[in-house]
Amino acid sequence: MSVEVYYDDDADLGLIQAKKVAVIGYGSQGHAHALSLRDSGVDVVIGLPEGSKSRPKAEEQGLRVLTPADAAAEADVIMILAPDTAQRHIYAESIAPNLSAGKALFFGHGFNIRYGLIKPPADVDVAMVAPKGPGHLVRRQYVDGKGVPCLVAVEQDASGTALALALSYAKGIGGTRAGAIKTTFTEETETDLFGEQAVLCGGAAALVQTGFEVLTEAGYAPEVAYFECLHELKLIVDLMYEGGIARMRYSVSDTAEYGDLSRGPRVIDSRVKDEMRKILGEIQNGEFAREWVAEDEAGRPNFSKWQAEGAAHPIEETGAKLRGMMSWVDRPITETA
Ligand SMILES: NC(=O)C1=CN([C@@H]2O[C@H](COP(=O)(O)OP(=O)(O)OC[C@H]3O[C@@H](n4cnc5c(N)ncnc54)[C@H](OP(=O)(O)O)[C@@H]3O)[C@@H](O)[C@H]2O)C=CC1
Ligand SMILES: CC[C@](O)(C(C)=O)C(=O)O
Ligand SMILES: [Mg+2]
Numbered sequence: 001m002s003v004e005v006y007y008d009d010d011a012d013l014g015l016i017q018a019k020k021v022a023v024i025g026y027g028s029q030g031h032a033h034a035l036s037l038r039d040s041g042v043d044v045v046i047g048l049p050e051g052s053k054s055r056p057k058a059e060e061q062g063l064r065v066l067t068p069a070d071a072a073a074e075a076d077v078i079m080i081l082a083p084d085t086a087q088r089h090i091y092a093e094s095i096a097p098n099l100s101a102g103k104a105l106f107f108g109h110g111f112n113i114r115y116g117l118i119k120p121p122a123d124v125d126v127a128m129v130a131p132k133g134p135g136h137l138v139r140r141q142y143v144d145g146k147g148v149p150c151l152v153a154v155e156q157d158a159s160g161t162a163l164a165l166a167l168s169y170a171k172g173i174g175g176t177r178a179g180a181i182k183t184t185f186t187e188e189t190e191t192d193l194f195g196e197q198a199v200l201c202g203g204a205a206a207l208v209q210t211g212f213e214v215l216t217e218a219g220y221a222p223e224v225a226y227f228e229c230l231h232e233l234k235l236i237v238d239l240m241y242e243g244g245i246a247r248m249r250y251s252v253s254d255t256a257e258y259g260d261l262s263r264g265p266r267v268i269d270s271r272v273k274d275e276m277r278k279i280l281g282e283i284q285n286g287e288f289a290r291e292w293v294a295e296d297e298a299g300r301p302n303f304s305k306w307q308a309e310g311a312a313h314p315i316e317e318t319g320a321k322l323r324g325m326m327s328w329v330d331r332p333i334t335e336t337a
């Protein structure tokens with residue numbers, strides 16, 4: 001099945017420049033969208049509760065900050081970039097009362113629409129601009145004249161121009177420099193959750209930690225294990241990013257390539273693939289979403305415990321010491337948030 005990919009020439013920046021945009025939340029994605037839209041000539045207002053610790057960061061950048069309700073009331077386009085578990089409460093309390101006909105409700109991820117946690121009225125546009133990368137790098141790439149690819153989707157097209165508006169917004173944050181793929185809220189939500197759980201965050205972190213444990217438990221120096229299993233992973237993935245797995249295999253030794261081809265499938269074997277399928281099933285049938293919402297409502301007991309265990313893993317102490325000797329590695333992820 002072929003997809004439609006849109007680039008800068010396919011998007012009219014004038015559409016979003018003609019609107020007032022409220023960005024609700026000023027975290028990883030919020031600061032990136034707000035600052036890049038502002039730099040693209042868009043009228044942006046930030047929505048944050050009184051007392052939010054993000055308020056000074058946004059104000060330092062010269063952005064106007066209102067409460068979420070006041071920002072939503074002023075805006076034509078309301079982009080919700082607060083945590084997924086907070087969005088339905090923000091929507092009910094601050095956005096729904098200010099969502100009049102003709103406005104547009106935008107998302108950076110489809111979780112709340114896909115799982116029916118937010119149900120907007122039929123007379124507004126509902127669309128998504130979801131960057132395929134961490135917000136701090138969305139901003140860094142925009143500033144560097146590059147861009148992070150985006151997924152765009154339209155759930156409701158009350159105006160008849162929702163896709164054009166979403167593409168215009170994507171252009172304002174640099175997304176159409178790299179390519180914006182048209183998809184659905186369902187495809188974005190399910191693939192994004194799968195990617196972060198099985199490959200990008202969950203899979204990669206567990207692979208690195210387990211490799212480090214195997215080497216150190218066998219008596220090798222933690223510093224050697226850190227460089228081998230974590231630091232060098234970035235350099236290897238850089239080659240994949242630049243030229244695919246083929247370029248990585250071209251650059252490594254033939255000894256490494258033979259080990260990759262003969263041993264890799266033993267590490268990521270059919271049991272791992274079956275587990276990945278199970279994880280995808282839990283995303284598709286809503287089990288993961290129900291679990292995460294319940295965990296959040298219970299005060300995140302497991303999340304906090306696992307976060308603390310991760311922070312206490314010996315790889316973190318070894319890494320902090322070694323990164324301290326490489327001044328170019330531990331740079332602030334952006335200058336502003
Ligand atoms: N992180 C990423 O790179 C990516 C995220 N996304 C999606 O983007 C959305 C935002 O995620 P992310 O940027 O990680 O979020 P963050 O956790 O970084 O957002 C935190 C921001 O939301 C604010 N906030 C918290 N509660 C409220 C509230 N009740 N009302 C208004 N603002 C509030 C916080 O304020 P305070 O400082 O006061 O706590 C802070 O400014 C999610 O839908 C996520 O799935 C999509 C692609 C990648
Ligand atoms: C990979 C994690 C992510 O989906 C992202 C940065 O794209 C997220 O939700 O943060
Ligand atoms: Mg993602």
Ligand SMILES: [Mg+2]
Nearest residue numbers: 109192193196
């Ligand atoms: Mg995600």
